[in-house]
Amino acid sequence: MRGMMTRYLPLASVIIPLICILASMAYSPWFNIFGNALSDLGHAVKSSVAPLFNIGLVFGGLSAYTTAIVSQRIDKHYNMALMYTGVSLILVGVFDEVYGLLHFIVSVLFFIGIALFLLLANLKEKMKIVKLYSAMALVVIIMVWAIHFTYRVPRGAAIPEITSVALFAPVYLYIYW
Structure with missing residues (x-):
């Protein structure tokens, strides 16, 4: 049972x-996907x-964090990065937009984890x-965020x-699934 849970936990952390x-x-x-941030939801x-x-x-972050904890065959640096990313995703869900700057900070921390x-x-x-x-994905991610923060394009995040x-997700699932 534990092996099956470990096997499907990474997938659950994306699908949930x-x-x-x-x-x-x-x-x-x-x-509006172009005018809102996902967190507006x-x-x-x-x-x-x-x-x-x-x-x-919260469940996605908890599943990612648990994946990192139980994945002993995976390099510890990946597990540490995934624990950080999972906890930051939990915090994004806990400290929603009502919390203003705190929500923004934990959201930035989540994307830094990615x-x-x-x-x-x-x-x-x-x-x-x-x-x-991985290199191309990282460059694209940096570019879309730079364009968004510099030019407000698109208007929403x-x-x-x-x-x-x-x-x-593909890199994460390749490594853990």
Whole structure:
């Protein structure tokens, strides 16, 4: 049973938040992927889907953290980066947009965790395709965030957020699944 749990935990850490985010978007006709941040869905005062969205983030972060704890065959640097990223995702769900600056800080820490993980993959992986993908993903993520913060394009952060997670997930699942 433990082996099966360990095997599917990384997948659950991606699928659980994804399902909750997609469901939250589906039940929020006001949400605009170009004009909003994903965290707008988790605003405890302004969003009726906030509990679903935030619980998805917390369970996703908890699953990622647990994956790092139980994955003894994985390099300890990956596990440390994943624990950091998992805890920061939990904090994004706990300290939603109602918390203002605190929410922004924990969100930035989460995306730094993603970047750190991709950097580690670029430095540590033996397969050239994984190294190349990790490097390219990291460059794209840095570019989309730089464009967003410098030019406010797109106006909302959802596109850079989705891009970051979408480029991170294949490397994460390759290493842990």
